[in-house]
Amino acid sequence: MESPCCPPQECTPGALLATPLDGAEDTLAALAKALGNPVRIRILRLLVARNACICGEIVEEMPLSQSTISAHLKFLKDVGLVQGTIDGPRVCYCVNPAVLKQLKILVACL
Amino acid sequence: MESPCCPPQECTPGALLATPLDGAEDTLAALAKALGNPVRIRILRLLVARNACICGEIVEEMPLSQSTISAHLKFLKDVGLVQGTIDGPRVCYCVNPAVLKQLKILVACL
DNA sequence: CTATCCTATCGTTAAATGACGATGGAATCG
């Protein structure tokens, strides 16, 4: 069990090229706003570290209520940084590698 | 005139090494929050593009009031991304290269 | 079917954001 709900992440820290810097200001602003909270950064780090999915475990890792964590997850999900998959009675979260990469590119091109 | 208030920026897109990932969550969150607004991103881009300083010119570039721009500049200044130097009757703003680099490093290490 | 567990959503409250106009202070120009 504990089958990952996401394909293994590809590690390509290079290849930060060809960026749509067009009207990407709103995109970058939305992504940056999602990062603009320590709790959400910790959640992201957790999801990256256990390069698979988690959910209620996140609540155990932080001194915050379940509803608060759920709200942060929704924030991250709405911006596309995180995906949630229903896995039986629980929900499996994981990082969306493409969006995270896009964020890194946009910031690197500042 | 128009003497730049900041030394010329060094372009070192590489060298993203040795990061204090320790308790940098709050630091990254603060920096990301500053980026979490399209207006502030545009201001940053302006300051980077004219790799020197500006001030009232920023107001002319955006459809926002002077007080609003001033508030955004204060936000960017409080987080360290921007510096302001008094230059006679006007104020000269420029990006703080070290902090911007730190931001890029922290995001790249996500 | 019923009970239990996990998560999302609702309702609430306090604080922070974002925008504006108006005011005030500092420095230059005349």
Place this chain on the structure above:
DNA sequence: CGATTCCATCGTCATTTAACGATAGGATAG
């Protein structure tokens, strides 16, 4: 000195965030 210019700050208002407890819904377990 006096007028003007440039910018920061103040006060206000609407919206958004962040946190909580409580509630509801969906799926498994018994």
